[in-house]
Amino acid sequence: MIALSFRDVELALGGRTVLAGVNLAIGQGEFIGLLGANGSGKTTLLRAALGLVAPRRGAIEVLGKAASRGNRAIGYMPQIRAVPANLRLSGRDFVAGVVNGARWGLPLLGAEGRREVERVLERVGATALAHRALAELSGGERQRLLLAQVLVGSPQLLLLDEPLMSLDPSHQAGVVELVASLQRSLGLTVLFSAHELNPLLGVMDRVLYVGNGQAALGTVDAVITEPVLSRLYGTRIEVVRLGGRIFVMAGAQDMARDTHGCGEHAHEQAHEPSHDHSHGEHAADA
Amino acid sequence: MLEYGFMRNAFAAAAIVALVAGPVGYFLVLRGQTFAGHALAHIGFTGATGAFLIGVAPLWGLLGMTVAGGVAIGLMGERLAQRDVAIGLVLALALGFGLLFLHFVTSYATQATALLFGNVLAVDQATVWSLLGLGIVALAALGVIARPLLFASLQPELAEAKGVSLRLMAVLFLAIVAFATAEAAQIVGVLLVFMLMVGPAAASLRLTRRVGPGVLLAAAFALAEAWGGLALAYETNWPTSFWITALSGLVYGASLLPAALLEAESARPRAAP
Numbered sequence A: 001m002i003a004l005s006f007r008d009v010e011l012a013l014g015g016r017t018v019l020a021g022v023n024l025a026i027g028q029g030e031f032i033g034l035l036g037a038n039g040s041g042k043t044t045l046l047r048a049a050l051g052l053v054a055p056r057r058g059a060i061e062v063l064g065k066a067a068s069r070g071n072r073a074i075g076y077m078p079q080i081r082a083v084p085a086n087l088r089l090s091g092r093d094f095v096a097g098v099v100n101g102a103r104w105g106l107p108l109l110g111a112e113g114r115r116e117v118e119r120v121l122e123r124v125g126a127t128a129l130a131h132r133a134l135a136e137l138s139g140g141e142r143q144r145l146l147l148a149q150v151l152v153g154s155p156q157l158l159l160l161d162e163p164l165m166s167l168d169p170s171h172q173a174g175v176v177e178l179v180a181s182l183q184r185s186l187g188l189t190v191l192f193s194a195h196e197l198n199p200l201l202g203v204m205d206r207v208l209y210v211g212n213g214q215a216a217l218g219t220v221d222a223v224i225t226e227p228v229l230s231r232l233y234g235t236r237i238e239v240v241r242l243g244g245r246i247f248v249m250a251g252a253q254d255m256a257r258d259t260h261g262c263g264e265h266a267h268e269q270a271h272e273p274s275h276d277h278s279h280g281e282h283a284a285d286a
Numbered sequence B: 001m002l003e004y005g006f007m008r009n010a011f012a013a014a015a016i017v018a019l020v021a022g023p024v025g026y027f028l029v030l031r032g033q034t035f036a037g038h039a040l041a042h043i044g045f046t047g048a049t050g051a052f053l054i055g056v057a058p059l060w061g062l063l064g065m066t067v068a069g070g071v072a073i074g075l076m077g078e079r080l081a082q083r084d085v086a087i088g089l090v091l092a093l094a095l096g097f098g099l100l101f102l103h104f105v106t107s108y109a110t111q112a113t114a115l116l117f118g119n120v121l122a123v124d125q126a127t128v129w130s131l132l133g134l135g136i137v138a139l140a141a142l143g144v145i146a147r148p149l150l151f152a153s154l155q156p157e158l159a160e161a162k163g164v165s166l167r168l169m170a171v172l173f174l175a176i177v178a179f180a181t182a183e184a185a186q187i188v189g190v191l192l193v194f195m196l197m198v199g200p201a202a203a204s205l206r207l208t209r210r211v212g213p214g215v216l217l218a219a220a221f222a223l224a225e226a227w228g229g230l231a232l233a234y235e236t237n238w239p240t241s242f243w244i245t246a247l248s249g250l251v252y253g254a255s256l257l258p259a260a261l262l263e264a265e266s267a268r269p270r271a272a273p
Ligand SMILES: Nc1ncnc2c1ncn2[C@@H]1O[C@H](COP(=O)(O)OP(=O)(O)OP(=O)(O)O)[C@@H](O)[C@H]1O
Pocket: A013, A014, A015, A016, A018, A036, A037, A038, A039, A040, A041, A042, A043, A044, A045, A079, A282
């Protein structure tokens, strides 16, 4: 069965076309890495699958039904982390606030709701830190709680928007491994957006690369190639494979790598201030 | 002091208002909308002075203006970049109009002071009943939207994806805040509503980690501050509003202590040479 399909979809925001002619079909149980530069349309694509952005043309289907808001089969981790850094609410209450959150009434959980909260906390290994205040948690620990929220209601399709944002390489690997093990043990379909290709290489089945208003879905070997990426970036791209890692280069600049990751290549970044700059702007937007 | 009818009315009014302001304030602080709450109170001033002009009880003018203002701010949306600027301009503009209305009703100068700083000792029995009715409406409405409101406050994007209308939540909640503001203004006046609505809630959010206990503690703080203020005013003959704001400030200050002490504790070994 197809978990997510786009048929000749065109997406626009504020009158501007972001993506056009998108055709893709993602099977159930697949782990898809969603990659692309800042502003290429990753978030827009995910929001379209959630029914939050109506396609200008074409059709989007989620598990055989037209995409629409309030789909309980989808778990979503937004890119914008709205949690105020000084919030002293406990992690457990932060997760509990999501259980049946769309229903009217008092936010009383009941026995079933409490079980659900404990279940998702345990799934992500956050039971021990759930009594602590959000303000006292590290970015990586908070990420676990966000992942727990995603699992509330047992969704089948996870749309994760940059779960690796602002994590160091070892925590990045931890989150990727956690998502991959959830995906395997629960039989989930995962669409995982990221700026960096390498942390996902070991776990993803296929890659969905967006850029230049287009999207390309396929295996890493089929998509991470010079002709495809040159088309998506609109400039000549070189793909360099080095010791099991892949570097997507435009000139001397590595396009598919997050500035936060890969400390060992720090001096390379120093040659490319424009790369840092684009991330700085992005952070200010969020 | 309860042998006096006006004191009984004052205690009843203060209790009603505190039990509404505490829980509403909790969500106001949680959502980071305290400035909008502050602005609503000032907008209410214009409504109240306008009500004088046309011979209506100020409570209803206040309520009308705060509800209209709350709905308008809610409709501006969560993401409008310059929202605080817009709110600030509207509130200053409203105060300007309030001043103009006051200019035409010079005979009500004492009423103006009561509006700005409150005069809980002048609350009559009829007003107590009005406050009770408004309070029940506000709390009932908050009870109905509490769950999606909490969801939308903690995780707006996810709530939106799960079918919660952020716009509707913002509008409904600020309408409830408007009710609470109009109520609180009867006790402490429009200028000091902040202290009764935001003070106890902010202190509670610093001291609790759970939503339920947090809401209850905010209500308890508000009640203690309002009643404590009344009792102190009775003993000292100083204005009630002064005592309420003083207690509110004191409680908030005290709520910062545990964290500050912990910090000092953990800094000590490192600070030692
Ligand atoms: N409300 C809006 N109105 C008009 N254009 C918008 C709006 N929101 C986003 N855009 C534009 O749509 C494009 C796609 O944005 P999107 O957020 O999907 O990119 P992204 O790939 O998620 O980027 P990032 O890596 O920075 O998160 C960008 O060029 C952005 O400028």
